[in-house]
Amino acid sequence: MTKSELIKLMSAQYPHVSIRDIELATRHMLDYLSDALRENERIEIRGFGSFSLHIRPEKQGRNPKTGEPVWVPEKRVPHFKPGKELREQVDYARADVQG
Amino acid sequence: MAVTKAEIVDMLFDTMGLNKREAKGIVESFFDSIRETLARGEEVKLSGFGNFTLREKNPRPGRNPKTGVEITITARRVVTFHPSQKLKAYVNGRSEQQS
Numbered sequence: 001m002t003k004s005e006l007i008k009l010m011s012a013q014y015p016h017v018s019i020r021d022i023e024l025a026t027r028h029m030l031d032y033l034s035d036a037l038r039e040n041e042r043i044e045i046r047g048f049g050s051f052s053l054h055i056r057p058e059k060q061g062r063n064p065k066t067g068e069p070v071w072v073p074e075k076r077v078p079h080f081k082p083g084k085e086l087r088e089q090v091d092y093a094r095a096d097v098q099g
Numbered sequence: 100m101a102v103t104k105a106e107i108v109d110m111l112f113d114t115m116g117l118n119k120r121e122a123k124g125i126v127e128s129f130f131d132s133i134r135e136t137l138a139r140g141e142e143v144k145l146s147g148f149g150n151f152t153l154r155e156k157n158p159r160p161g162r163n164p165k166t167g168v169e170i171t172i173t174a175r176r177v178v179t180f181h182p183s184q185k186l187k188a189y190v191n192g193r194s195e196q197q198s
Contacts, residue, residue, distance in 0.1 A: 001136045001143045009136075010128040017121055025111055025125045030148045032110050033102075038190045042101040048130045049178075050101070053190060076190045078149070080180030089138035090153065091175045 037078050047085035054079045104130075137178055149182040 001009075007026055011019045033051065036043055043051040054077045061072040082090070104126050111122035133143050133151065143151040154177050161172040188194060 001141055003145050006129075006132055006136075006143065006145070009132045010125065013128045013132070014121075014124055017117075017125065021115065021117070022125060025115060025117070025122075026129065028111060028114055029107055029126065029129060030145060032107060034148065034186055034189055036102045037186070038192070044101040044103055045130050046104070048134055051180075078180075078182040078186055078190055080149075080151075080178075082178045086134050086137065086178060089134060090178050092138075 040076075045083065047083050049083040049086055050081050052079050052081075053077070140176075145183075147183055147185050149180055149186055152179050152181060153177070154179055 003026065007019065007023050010026070011017075011022045014022060033043055037051060037053050040053045040055070056075045056077070058074040059072050061070050062068065063070050104123075107126045108119060108122045111117050111125065112119055115122075117125070136143050137151055137153065140153065142153055145151075156172075156175050156177055158174045159172050160169060162169045182190075
C-alpha cells in the first residue's frame with residue numbers, strides 16, 4: 001500500500017473531511033514525526049509502536065583497502081519498535097493463514 | 100517527554116484548524132489503517148518517510164534469559180521499518196542530495 005492508497009483508505013473512514021484535508025494532514029503528520037526524530041524525541045503511539053533515534057557515536061575506523069585510519073562521524077538512524085497490538089495482529093494473521 | 104497521539108492531534112489543530120474531534124479521528128485513522136493493512140499481510144510504503152515491511156521468521160532455539168531454560172522460539176511474522184534515504188539524511192542534518 002502506498003501513501004495515496006493510505007489516504008484513500010483514511011478518506012473512506014472520514015467521508016465528512018475532504019480528501020484534500022486528509023492528504024494535507026498526512027503530510028503534516030509525516031513531517032511532524034520526521035522533525036521529532038531529528039530533535040531526538042521519542043514517538044510513542046499506543047498499540048502501534050514507538051519510533052526513536054539510534055545514535056552511533058563517532059569512531060576511529062580504517063579504510064579497509066589501504067588500512068589508513070579514517071574518522072567515522074556520528075551516525076543517526078531512525079528505529080521503529082512495533083507495539084504489542086501491532087505485533088500480535090500481524091502474527092495472528094499469519095497463524096490464521098497457516099493454521 | 101515523548102511525542103504521543105495527543106501532540107499530533109494538537110499539531111493538526113494548530114496548523115490546519117481542524118476541530119479536535121476531526122483531528123483525533125484522522126490521527127487514529129492514520130495509525131489504524133497502517134496497522135490493519137500490515138495485519139492483512141500487506142506492506143506499507145510511505146514515500147519520503149519509510150517502508151513498513153513484513154518478514155517471516157523461522158523457528159529458532161532460544162532461552163529464557165532469566166531462568167536459562169532452553170525453548171524454541173516459534174515461527175512468526177514480524178514488522179520491520181526501513182527509513183527512507185530522505186528521512187535518514189534529514190535526521191543527520193543533511194538534505195538528500197548531499198548524502
